[in-house]
Amino acid sequence: MNPKSGSHRRDTHPAMGSTEMSGTGALQSAVIASDEARRALEAANAQAEYPAERLDIDAMKIAQHWDRYTAEDHEVWRTIFDKRMAQLEHSGSRVFLRGAEAIALSRDEVPRLGEVNALLTPMTGWSSHAVPGYIPARCFFAFLAKRQFPTTITVRPKSQMDYLPEPDIIHDVFGHVPLHTDPSFAEFLQIYGQAALTTDDPVHTERLARLFWFTVEFGLIHEDGRLKLYGSGLISSEGEGHHALVSPEVDRRPFDLERVCDTAFEIHHYQPILYVLDSFEQLADAMNRYAKKLLELRRVRKVAA
Numbered sequence: 099m100n101p102k103s104g105s106h107r108r109d110t111h112p113a114m115g116s117t118e119m120s121g122t123g124a125l126q127s128a129v130i131a132s133d134e135a136r137r138a139l140e141a142a143n144a145q146a147e148y149p150a151e152r153l154d155i156d157a158m159k160i161a162q163h164w165d166r167y168t169a170e171d172h173e174v175w176r177t178i179f180d181k182r183m184a185q186l187e188h189s190g191s192r193v194f195l196r197g198a199e200a201i202a203l204s205r206d207e208v209p210r211l212g213e214v215n216a217l218l219t220p221m222t223g224w225s226s227h228a229v230p231g232y233i234p235a236r237c238f239f240a241f242l243a244k245r246q247f248p249t250t251i252t253v254r255p256k257s258q259m260d261y262l263p264e265p266d267i268i269h270d271v272f273g274h275v276p277l278h279t280d281p282s283f284a285e286f287l288q289i290y291g292q293a294a295l296t297t298d299d300p301v302h303t304e305r306l307a308r309l310f311w312f313t314v315e316f317g318l319i320h321e322d323g324r325l326k327l328y329g330s331g332l333i334s335s336e337g338e339g340h341h342a343l344v345s346p347e348v349d350r351r352p353f354d355l356e357r358v359c360d361t362a363f364e365i366h367h368y369q370p371i372l373y374v375l376d377s378f379e380q381l382a383d384a385m386n387r388y389a390k391k392l393l394e395l396r397r398v399r400k401v402a403a
């Protein structure tokens with residue numbers, strides 16, 4: 099892990115197709131009831147190879163015991179919220195900024211998922227659900243396919259405010275959830291989940307992981323002739339967000355799905371290559387075409403078998 103980076107690096111990112119569990123540190127957090135979390139993790143691990151129709155995502159969910167957040171948890175949330183928003187006001191996509199407002203993210207305290215969902219679900223059908231840490235890739239995709247976002251609810255410690263290798267609620271809710279208010283992004287992410295569940299071809303699994311990386315995690319977008327941040331790794335990281343926008347060392351390429359899927363990514367340092375969208379409609383359209391291709395491939399393979 100690179101201490102320079104402020105964004106989390108998921109070595110076992112669900113979109114990378116890994117089924118390795120590494121986020122068990124979350125089980126020790128006071129906001130998580132440990133027996134419930136253990137059961138949910140066991141359920142997720144047991145279903146790692148299940149076919150789509152047998153996956154039971156409800157068994158992987160846990161409660162958010164909001165009253166157990168400490169004064170330090172709220173302070174960490176407040177400090178990072180204020181620091182990031184001061185920059186994102188100018189450098190964040192308006193879709194992110196409007197989304198954060200629409201789900202009433204407040205600087206004052208760690209968000210309650212129930213309150214976020216009460217605002218989010220009527221907009222796009224998406225909702226966020228607490229899970230006990232990393233879940234296997236297929237389980238992650240099964241959530242997305244149902245417009246549900248598996249959400250980490252722990253808060254990083256004050257001593258690791260600038261860098262945490264694992265996701266926390268700041269990365270997952272502050273960084274990801276505001277975009278779920280946008281109809282095109284919402285459609286893209288659901289189709290992504292469905293497509294990822296459809297394929298068992300390792301080539302396409304890897305291509306889909308790259309697509310996730312260069313959009314959901316590290317995407318840039320053109321708005322009003324300016325480059326803006328929307329990927330959660332950039333939204334939640336001061337250092338990487340700034341680097342993405344201004345560094346002459348970054349190769350900023352126009353978004354092209356085939357090219358994105360052909361581009362390998364590196365995990366442990368700032369991204370040397372980034373892709374820039376013109377709109378989220380462009381992303382949803384490209385994803386729709388890719389998903390159709392994957393369905394066709396599966397149909398052809400079934401006929402051949």
Ligand SMILES: [Fe+2]
Nearest residue numbers: 269315330331
């Ligand atoms: Fe993420």
